Amino acid sequence: MTSKSIAAELRKRGFKLTPQRRAIIDVINESEEHLTPSDIYSRLQHKYPGIGLVTVYRTLELLESSGLLCEVHIGDTCRSYLTRPGGHHHHLVCRGCGKVVDFTDCELDGLENRLVNETGFEIDRHLLEFMGRCINCRKNKKN
Amino acid sequence: MTSKSIAAELRKRGFKLTPQRRAIIDVINESEEHLTPSDIYSRLQHKYPGIGLVTVYRTLELLESSGLLCEVHIGDTCRSYLTRPGGHHHHLVCRGCGKVVDFTDCELDGLENRLVNETGFEIDRHLLEFMGRCINCRKNKKN
């Protein structure tokens, strides 16, 4: 999903498209890593000095509740975001550099059906993430 | 895992077994739900009035770093704990009452191997949770 299409989506939902929001979307979208609010804030310092951290929080909430962002859970924090490729997908996260690779086919239907039968639960959501070290971090031995 | 075996495990690691720690372990262990630090604190009020919230935090950290607790991620907060049945397992969480059912066979080896081959990542961990509504909450229609 491009910055432009995210911006367009926001507008379609009746929100204003401010330069601050553009800048925030760009920063998140340009990163291969998942970013916390303060990561985003510090990366904004040259693109939009003077922007308020509050605005970052507000924009993240807006994007998240519109389904335009997704969270990464594995790792230290639980408040770390990515722009979303759209549709159902999962993450493979590098513990070295934070890079995130998406994958779409989670092959969990069989397991989900079994759990539904065995437990009587009605299942509506799942969370699946893999964590490890990406090829670069393995080569470099650092991180 | 019983409260006793958790306590024994702590002691084996050289930690003191205080009545506060016993009480905290009991509270977590007796619950079918995942509990936040303040959930635990309030449930302790009759079992151990006067206990400090700080002690709850410290004990949680101790138990977690000893691998005697595990976290639940799906839901509102990311700081919600359960005592652990031991060994690799996953959670099925009810969004109504918070009840957690464990399951062990996650059948993710095939997917993991494929991801390793496709991405060059080395994978060492995964997070898998299902969320839905348990049989009771479905019947009661409330929650």
Added chain:
DNA sequence: ATCTTAATTGAAAATGGTTTTCATTTATAA
């Protein structure tokens, strides 16, 4: 192009969860 208005922003203050500090107490082993 200008005006109008509701949405948005930024600064400061408030909030709330978590951690640190430190003096006191206590579990455990000698």
Added chain:
DNA sequence: TTATAAATGAAAACCATTTTCAATTAAGAT
């Protein structure tokens, strides 16, 4: 029973997040 390091509780500190509010601005109407 005693000695000692570990653990506790209260208060303060900390830090991320949210709220408040006055000033600014995007976007549609004129």
